[in-house]
Amino acid sequence: MANRPSDPNKSTPGSLTLAVKQQLGQFQLAATLDLPGSGVTGLFGASGSGKTSLLRLIAGLDKSAEGHIYIGDRALLDTQRGVFIPPHRRRIGVVFQEARLFPHYQVRGNLTYGMPRHATSRFDEIIGLLGIEALLERMPGTLSGGEARRVAIGRALLSDPQLLLMDEPLTGLDGARKEELLRYITRLTQQVDIPVVYVSHDPEEISAIADHLVLMNKGQVQASGSLSTLLQRFDLTHQLGGFDAASLLEGEVVAHEEAYGLTHLALDCDHQLVLPGTSAPLGRRLRVRILARDIALALTPPTNTSYRNQLNATISDFTILPEAPYTVELRLSIGTVALRARLTRKSWDEMGLKQGMQVTALIRSVSFNAL
Numbered sequence: 001m002a003n004r005p006s007d008p009n010k011s012t013p014g015s016l017t018l019a020v021k022q023q024l025g026q027f028q029l030a031a032t033l034d035l036p037g038s039g040v041t042g043l044f045g046a047s048g049s050g051k052t053s054l055l056r057l058i059a060g061l062d063k064s065a066e067g068h069i070y071i072g073d074r075a076l077l078d079t080q081r082g083v084f085i086p087p088h089r090r091r092i093g094v095v096f097q098e099a100r101l102f103p104h105y106q107v108r109g110n111l112t113y114g115m116p117r118h119a120t121s122r123f124d125e126i127i128g129l130l131g132i133e134a135l136l137e138r139m140p141g142t143l144s145g146g147e148a149r150r151v152a153i154g155r156a157l158l159s160d161p162q163l164l165l166m167d168e169p170l171t172g173l174d175g176a177r178k179e180e181l182l183r184y185i186t187r188l189t190q191q192v193d194i195p196v197v198y199v200s201h202d203p204e205e206i207s208a209i210a211d212h213l214v215l216m217n218k219g220q221v222q223a224s225g226s227l228s229t230l231l232q233r234f235d236l237t238h239q240l241g242g243f244d245a246a247s248l249l250e251g252e253v254v255a256h257e258e259a260y261g262l263t264h265l266a267l268d269c270d271h272q273l274v275l276p277g278t279s280a281p282l283g284r285r286l287r288v289r290i291l292a293r294d295i296a297l298a299l300t301p302p303t304n305t306s307y308r309n310q311l312n313a314t315i316s317d318f319t320i321l322p323e324a325p326y327t328v329e330l331r332l333s334i335g336t337v338a339l340r341a342r343l344t345r346k347s348w349d350e351m352g353l354k355q356g357m358q359v360t361a362l363i364r365s366v367s368f369n370a371l
């Protein structure tokens with residue numbers, strides 16, 4: 001079990017530390033975690049892996065666990081010391097799959113319910129970030145699903161929490177509403193300095209929002225670390241999306257080709273990517289996602305191709321996973337940046353590829369998904 005932060009000087013303010021055990025019928029949750037005190041942690045795992053159960057324990061909605069949960073050096077639960085802080089005193093904001101608004105209060109009343117006086121100054125900023133200014137006098141029953149969730153997020157934030165928990169907040173929304181709400185949530189998490197634990201079983205959603213990833217499997221924490229690092233791990237390929245194994249790259253917008261609708265992104269090394277045009281201003285940092293299966297390799301830089309991205313790369317590692325014996329999983333390094341790729345075993349053999357070889361990674365610009 002993880003150590004309790006007994007020395008307050010050693011615990012990071014706001015960081016969540018827990019080691020809990022709970023029996024739920026046949027299911028046993030046994031989770032040990034130490035999360036960063038800022039940014040977004042994606043809590044990811046198959047259906048029934050224990051994500052919601054863990055979130056309920058953190059929020060204090062379930063009393064039947066043993067162990068401890070701390071935020072910094074503040075105990076929320078410590079069964080050895082007989083500590084259980086009730087949910088309303090934990091200073092944790094919770095957003096569930098459904099909005100759970102009070103039906104007889106206007107949106108404004110829902111937002112200000114439970115808002116401490118010192119949070120009043122944040123009201124305008126938060127409703128602005130969530131784009132709900134025009135909804136304040138409406139009744140919850142008249143809101144769309146996406147609007148109601150934005151109000152629920154606003155209410156959770158205005159309760160002045162030290163931690164925000166979100167349990168699949170996009171569930172049940174259609175494609176366009178989902179994207180819109182994801183954009184609001186991403187913007188919010190970038191501007192509001194409160195750590196967020198975000199539960200989802202959608203790899204793309206997690207890639208868009210999370211900095212840190214916790215992978216749950218059968219009630220246990222299988223892996224915890226920075227999202228981009230865990231995405232590079234071959235052994236987690238299956239759990240992290242399988243066929244959709246991807247890499248996250250981050251860079252700075254350095255040029256727009258208006259006439260062709262293309263944007264140039266400088267990676268953290270000497271390389272540039274060309275992607276579909278974005279409205280991001282020059283100098284803005286952008287995160288892009290690229291699927292392993294969208295990368296092709298050539299032994300020498302080809303001429304006359306339609307690939308807009310031709311990057312000098314080194315094969316840093318490779319493996320053949322038992323569940324996919326006819327494909328080769330590769331890790332490429334492009335300067336300091338790591339990139340996952342996947343080839344058929346036949347291409348690997350015919351090209352005579354080996355670890356340490358220099359190759360050219362070919363990527364069509366349309367394959368990049370700006371997040």
Ligand SMILES: Nc1ncnc2c1ncn2[C@@H]1O[C@H](COP(=O)(O)OP(=O)(O)OP(=O)(O)O)[C@@H](O)[C@H]1O
Nearest residue numbers: 024025026027046047048049050051052053054201
């Ligand atoms: N009160 C309970 N009694 C018995 N079993 C329970 C109880 N609560 C949860 N479980 C079981 O614990 C397991 C984990 O459930 P949990 O809802 O935490 O999973 P999850 O990862 O959030 O899944 P999903 O992605 O489907 O929401 C499931 O097998 C569930 O049936």
